[in-house]
Structures are given as C-alpha cells and as structure tokens.
Amino acid sequence: MIRAICMLSLVLSPLFLTAKEPPKWKERDFMTVRLEDNGKALLNPGMGWTMFFYSNLTRRYGAHLEPSDTLDWFEGCSTVYMRVPWAFLEPEEGKFQWPILDTPAQRWISKGKKVALRFTTSEGWLEYATPKWVEKAGAKLFRYTYRNNGPVPMKAMDPIYDDPVYLAKLRNFLKAAGARYNGNPDIAFVDIGTFGLWGEGHTILSQRLSQKETERLARIHIDMYKEFFPDTQLVISDDVIGPNAPGADFPLMRYCRERGISMRDDSILVSGGKKAWHHADLARTFYPVLPVIVEHEHYGHPRRGGWWENGRMLQRVVEEYHVSYLSIHAYPEMFWKENADVIRAINRRMGYRFVTPEVTFPEILFPGTAFEIRCKVGNAGVAPPYRDAFLTYTLTDDRGGIVAVLSDETLNLRELPVGAPDKTPLKTHVSRLQISARAPFLKPGLYSLWISVGRRDGTPEIRLPYDKVDARNRVFLGTVEVRKGAFGCLFEEG
DSSP states (O other), X not given: OEEEEOSSOSSOOHHHHSOBOOOOOOGGGEEEEEOOXXXXXXXXXXOEEEEEEEESEEEEESTTSOTTOOOTTSTTEXXXXXXXXHHHHOSBTTBOOTHHHHHHHHHHHTTTOEEEEEEESOOSSSTTSSOHHHHHTTOOEEEEEEXXXXXXXXXXXXXXXXXXXXXXXXXXXXXXXXXXHTTOTXXXXXXXXXXXXXXXXXXXXXXXXXXXXXXXXXXHHHHHHHHHOTTSOXXXXXXXXXXXXXXXXXXXXXXXXXXXXXXXXXXXXXXOGGGSOSOXXXXXXXXXXXXXXXXXXXXXXXXXXXXXXXXXXXXXXXXXXXXXEEEEOSOHHHHHHHHHHHHHHHHTTSSOOEEEEEXXXXXXXXXXXXXXXXXXXXXXXXXXXXXXXEEEEEEEOTTSOEXXXXXXXXXXXXGOOOOSTTOOOEEEXXXXXXXXXXXXXXXXXXXXXXXXXXXXTSOEEEOOSOSSBOTTSOEEEEEEEEOOOTTOOEEEEO
C-alpha cells in the first residue's frame, strides 16, 4: 500500500484540497510554440467527400473498384454513399438482400470510415424501383415514359405516394431497415429518398404534382423516417420545396430543421452560368445547427458542357452553402486526376478545421498548484462540427505513457465562428488547469506536453492539421518539467 504523508500536517486541512492561485505571467517562465497548418485533408467525424458506390445504376461508380480499394488515396474521402432502389433490397416481400449494402459498407468501416444510404422508390431508368410485388398486392402505380433527353424512351413507374398499400409495405421495409441501421455509429446519414424521382423529392419528369401536393406527401415520408430512424442523421433534398424556388424561409424546410433533419442539394452544376445552384440562402439557415450535403451533377456533363471551370464553381458552392459533405459524383480516378488541386483546396475549407496556431505554457509544473495555458484557437473551415469539442492537454513520459490528462470544459469549440478563406477568426483562450497532488502519483522529471481536441473526458476525437502528431491525434507542443508538489508530500511504501 502506498501512503502519502504531508509534511505540512498529518491532518488534511482545507488548504490541501484547494489549488493555489496560478503565478503571474512572466515571459521567462513560459514557452510559446507556434504551429503551422500543414494543409492536409482531415478525416474527421461529420465531414468529407462521399464516394458514390451505387448511383443511378448499381454498376457505377464503385462496381469497378477492387474490394480492397476504399479510396484511401483520395484525400479527404471519408464516406461511401449507396443509392439503391427498394426493389433490389426487398425483391420478395420480407426477404431482404442486405449484403448489397453491407458488403461495400464493411470495406469502408474496416478502415474507420463511414456509410451513407438512400433507398429509392422511383428511378426512371428502372420500371420497378418499387418492387413489383407491391403492385401485385394492390398498390396503384403511375405509369409514364421516362425520356430525360435520353436516346431511348423507357417505361417507368412512380408509386402513388400516399397509396395505403404502398405505404403499408414501405413502412415494413423502413422498419426493417431502421432495426438494422438506426443508431449505428458507422452511418453518417440517411436520405429521405422514398419520395420523388431518384429520391430527390420532385416529380417534374413523372407525375408533375403541384407544390402543395408535393409538400403534403413529403411530410408523410418525413414522419416515417423520423419514426424508424430517430437516432440517425436524416437528410432531405431541397427539391421538395421546388428546385428553383428562391428564398430561405419555407414551412416544410422549417418542419425538417425543427426535427433535426438537414438538407442536401443534388442540383449543383446541373446547368451552367449564374444559376448553377439555387438554394445557398436556404443552406445558410441549416448550417449553423445541421450539416449541409451537396451532390454535384454527374461530372461528365459540366465537364463536356464547359461550365466546370476547373472546379472553381465547386469551390464557390462549398463557401456559399457551408458544406460538410460533398459528393464524388464520377469515377473517382478520373475525378482525382483532373481535379487534384481544387480537391486539396476544398479540403482546407470543407466542414470544420480546428487550428491552434499559438500555445503558451509554463516550463515548470507543480502537482497541486494551478497553472495556465494560453492558446489561440479557431475554426478554419466553413461549418461547425455539430458535436461538442474541447481542448485537452496531456503529459506523457519517455515511453509514451500517459501521466496526466487535463481537459478544459470552459470552451466548447463547436461554438467558434467560421470566417472567409485565409481569415480564420481566432480566439485567445486561457485554460486554468491543475495536476492532482493526490493521484495518480507523478514522479518529478521531464515530460512531453500534447494538445488535442475531443470529448470532455480528454479522449481525442478530432485530428488537427499538424505534423507532430501521435497515433491518437495528440499534437506535440514541447517538454515541461514537473517538480515536487507545492505541499511537499512524500510517497513511501507502508
């Protein structure tokens, strides 16, 4: 047994349990470290490029990838995205083909990456995106010819989105999907994709529903998803209020926002010129509290049409929408090869990017005595992290063993403002900390000091853009000396 004997008194006094006031700042007693942003992509929670594994057709854009290829080479790619018709996942009633999703998902999950999903009931290119057995059970479908400027018109069907048989069967499917994926920490988000062509919330190429009817039907689907995915980030396409509708305040989008459902825009760069997107004002009402997702047009179209502009338009939309997730709506090898520079520029802004360019800390510490660390900190990205995030300072010994974890709960980094490119708003924050004089026992000597960002308990969760980093995302600041505690305690066996 280890017994602590205090040289001041054999009886613990209130003074023993109260930290001394930190000493006044003296330049000679402190070291200032300046850290330079390395400019690299950060794979952090709640942000990144999303790779279309299945898009329109299940054979693009990920079917050609080797099973071991999870786009680790594509800087900033954090998420695999799968858009799949309901008919593929439940070809017979109650018999599910989850391996369609789970197989690629596990490839990415095994690398610590995330998964995003969309289940669709209308595809245009596919006659029965809603399973044929739903029609046989009595559901009414809307038949039409899908053209969309394609060379060959195709037979297609929309469900009648409030048909009672269709809704009953869809509820059963979403209940099964929710039981499987709701609350799964590896799921980044799930689209409300069972309403509208391609799951985009519009019927302009099929039923041509009125806006009033569109919003009425959309609410039915919104409420179903909220019922079966209550613990998952849900997202809805902005097209439910009209692809080109101007403005920022729409009752249906308020309805979503109040329920924690965010927005995505799937129409970016569908047309060129000044109207390459329409809902930046709407996105600005979401981004302070919920992540905004952007899907750009299939890369080949603006590339051939001449309005890609070397990716400059995509950089603009990241800024105007405050984007957290951005699609790779192309074969990723081509997209990377032709756009590496702009992708790297976007990576320095997309989502959040916490920086700590200057940290000042005492060179000598005493257990039981409070001290201060002064840090300049800011968010160099375009959006918050949508999770609490706190600074932590950690001491380690020469073997990497953790000897002190000092987390500061007085500043929540999710509240830091965002700024314009190269104009990061910096806040000077002073952390008042103390190494316990009681336990665990800390020998006098030299220790490494690290800074990290993560949970309240000091667990690092968010990578910072610096090079001197350990395996758990702690950034090395320097060496400090720990001397015998201010109360002169001796530790002896007894």
